Amino acid sequence: MSGALHPRGHVLALSGGVGGAKLAAGLAAVLPAGRLTIAVNTGDDFEHLGLTVCPDIDSVVYALAGLNDTERGWGVADERWRAMDMLGKLGEAQWFNLGDRDLGMHIARSWRLRDGQSLSEVTARLTGELGIVHPVVPMSDTPVRTQVETEEGLLEFQRYFVGEQCRPVARSIRFAGTPGAVPSPGFSQALERDDLAAVVICPSNPYLSVDPIMAVDGVRDVLLSRRVPCIAVSPLVGGKALKGPLTKLIEELGKASDNASIAQHYRGLVDQLVIDECDAADAEGLRELGVSVTVTQTVMREAADREMLAREVLAAVGVETD
Amino acid sequence: MSGALHPRGHVLALSGGVGGAKLAAGLAAVLPAGRLTIAVNTGDDFEHLGLTVCPDIDSVVYALAGLNDTERGWGVADERWRAMDMLGKLGEAQWFNLGDRDLGMHIARSWRLRDGQSLSEVTARLTGELGIVHPVVPMSDTPVRTQVETEEGLLEFQRYFVGEQCRPVARSIRFAGTPGAVPSPGFSQALERDDLAAVVICPSNPYLSVDPIMAVDGVRDVLLSRRVPCIAVSPLVGGKALKGPLTKLIEELGKASDNASIAQHYRGLVDQLVIDECDAADAEGLRELGVSVTVTQTVMREAADREMLAREVLAAVGVETD
Numbered sequence: 001m002s003g004a005l006h007p008r009g010h011v012l013a014l015s016g017g018v019g020g021a022k023l024a025a026g027l028a029a030v031l032p033a034g035r036l037t038i039a040v041n042t043g044d045d046f047e048h049l050g051l052t053v054c055p056d057i058d059s060v061v062y063a064l065a066g067l068n069d070t071e072r073g074w075g076v077a078d079e080r081w082r083a084m085d086m087l088g089k090l091g092e093a094q095w096f097n098l099g100d101r102d103l104g105m106h107i108a109r110s111w112r113l114r115d116g117q118s119l120s121e122v123t124a125r126l127t128g129e130l131g132i133v134h135p136v137v138p139m140s141d142t143p144v145r146t147q148v149e150t151e152e153g154l155l156e157f158q159r160y161f162v163g164e165q166c167r168p169v170a171r172s173i174r175f176a177g178t179p180g181a182v183p184s185p186g187f188s189q190a191l192e193r194d195d196l197a198a199v200v201i202c203p204s205n206p207y208l209s210v211d212p213i214m215a216v217d218g219v220r221d222v223l224l225s226r227r228v229p230c231i232a233v234s235p236l237v238g239g240k241a242l243k244g245p246l247t248k249l250i251e252e253l254g255k256a257s258d259n260a261s262i263a264q265h266y267r268g269l270v271d272q273l274v275i276d277e278c279d280a281a282d283a284e285g286l287r288e289l290g291v292s293v294t295v296t297q298t299v300m301r302e303a304a305d306r307e308m309l310a311r312e313v314l315a316a317v318g319v320e321t322d
Numbered sequence: 323m324s325g326a327l328h329p330r331g332h333v334l335a336l337s338g339g340v341g342g343a344k345l346a347a348g349l350a351a352v353l354p355a356g357r358l359t360i361a362v363n364t365g366d367d368f369e370h371l372g373l374t375v376c377p378d379i380d381s382v383v384y385a386l387a388g389l390n391d392t393e394r395g396w397g398v399a400d401e402r403w404r405a406m407d408m409l410g411k412l413g414e415a416q417w418f419n420l421g422d423r424d425l426g427m428h429i430a431r432s433w434r435l436r437d438g439q440s441l442s443e444v445t446a447r448l449t450g451e452l453g454i455v456h457p458v459v460p461m462s463d464t465p466v467r468t469q470v471e472t473e474e475g476l477l478e479f480q481r482y483f484v485g486e487q488c489r490p491v492a493r494s495i496r497f498a499g500t501p502g503a504v505p506s507p508g509f510s511q512a513l514e515r516d517d518l519a520a521v522v523i524c525p526s527n528p529y530l531s532v533d534p535i536m537a538v539d540g541v542r543d544v545l546l547s548r549r550v551p552c553i554a555v556s557p558l559v560g561g562k563a564l565k566g567p568l569t570k571l572i573e574e575l576g577k578a579s580d581n582a583s584i585a586q587h588y589r590g591l592v593d594q595l596v597i598d599e600c601d602a603a604d605a606e607g608l609r610e611l612g613v614s615v616t617v618t619q620t621v622m623r624e625a626a627d628r629e630m631l632a633r634e635v636l637a638a639v640g641v642e643t644d
Contacts, residue, residue: 080404086427126413
């Protein structure tokens, strides 16, 4: 469909980690409070050293709060690893590196979860303290755990992604905890809003970061049944992911690392694809697949880039900023 | 009694935090593996932000491992507080400051305790990793919690000591969890060794740090019934504690802040008191109380000071170093 039924309505953004978080932050910068909900992948979440680590929620939160490290491209600005250094001296697992500032986040979250608060409640509390005005919600409050079936066996996500650095050849991906994981209250509310104007799929890895969100009970069905424009920003630039294992992964899963594969992956769900200028030549072929295409700069180096991309994405689906 | 039945036997040191930890480190430097056990006060232990904090065990461990900060006089060397900074941004309690390296210790301990390991097991594991060869044991593996009855009500130890900076006027001290807390296995073993040559009470606060150890079931009785030399190093220099609230506390509890009060407090338990050179004039009066007195430098600024004091303490009870 084209245009929006609610040009000043609500936007639901779906995001994974760092790349998606940048666009989420761009959307948060150009949409006022009350007009944006960001639902975040929790398939990467895990327990480590007694702490609950939520990497994608934290990427989004740090980006929105301006706490993210822009040079390193991940984690918190002005970060150090003194706690990990002590943990190393104490013989503790070193394969997953937790920064000192980041540990503050995990410590605050973990005691509250143990105390019986839901992940939604904890996230709302902590984002509120950081002055974030747009709801950042987990895709679900019950655990969903992404697992990668590889030629070396089934690996939990973090073991695959961080421990093994995505080295093992992937065969398929599954999401433990689904079916059976319902959307978080904030996610449900956004999905069912009368004034839902658009769904934006941020440029995260479709297989590892977006598919888990779609695996949550009823999400895909609601999106398919509602006549709300859905736009995805391709995570590829020149056929390659800017960060992460997407190219290697797509190829191991038997497809080409290109925008056609992205469009195919989102077929039926997504009406529009935003691709980078350097892939302008892909546009014609994508349109033949039945998807509208916007060609623009998708690489977000500065805050201005992500705001500009956010505005273009919203314009493409007929949603007004203020 | 004088002399030791086992000049090359085992030494049991009882310690609280920083001051006591210095002498414990001195003893560890001059006694070979197998000849020293350090039993540590756990009355200051508490749960904070979902972590189990054991301040006195950690003071001893850091001192023995050479990780302690000698300038600040407490905590870990080269420490920073990035995690606390994030916790502050997240609206979390700021009254108890946990350093980043120190957090590594609490994180390592806490998940293991939750996993069902005893405090003794966890402490043995972590000290082993740090290359500490002498057993550092909790006074008990079941929680004992020091509480201070003040004119403003009953305060948990850390609330009194850190939160209120020892400001409220103290009336009495109690140890929740006693009776009913048995000595840890390592503490029991040391107390019952045939070759126990001496008990050394390190220069910690008698009321807040040593009395909890004495409150553990059977400890006082074993020490009184065994004919093992027991020597205490006074925590006072010139009638004042080098660190902490001892002087204010002793006076609030109705006594004078002097070595006579220390000797009275330990009466029946302690045969010998080690006092600082600047209090040499106290010696005669103390001997009239029936306690042997050694006068020496008790202030420990450098590693050499604590080793020298350790040697003097051991010589006073007839125990040989190697």
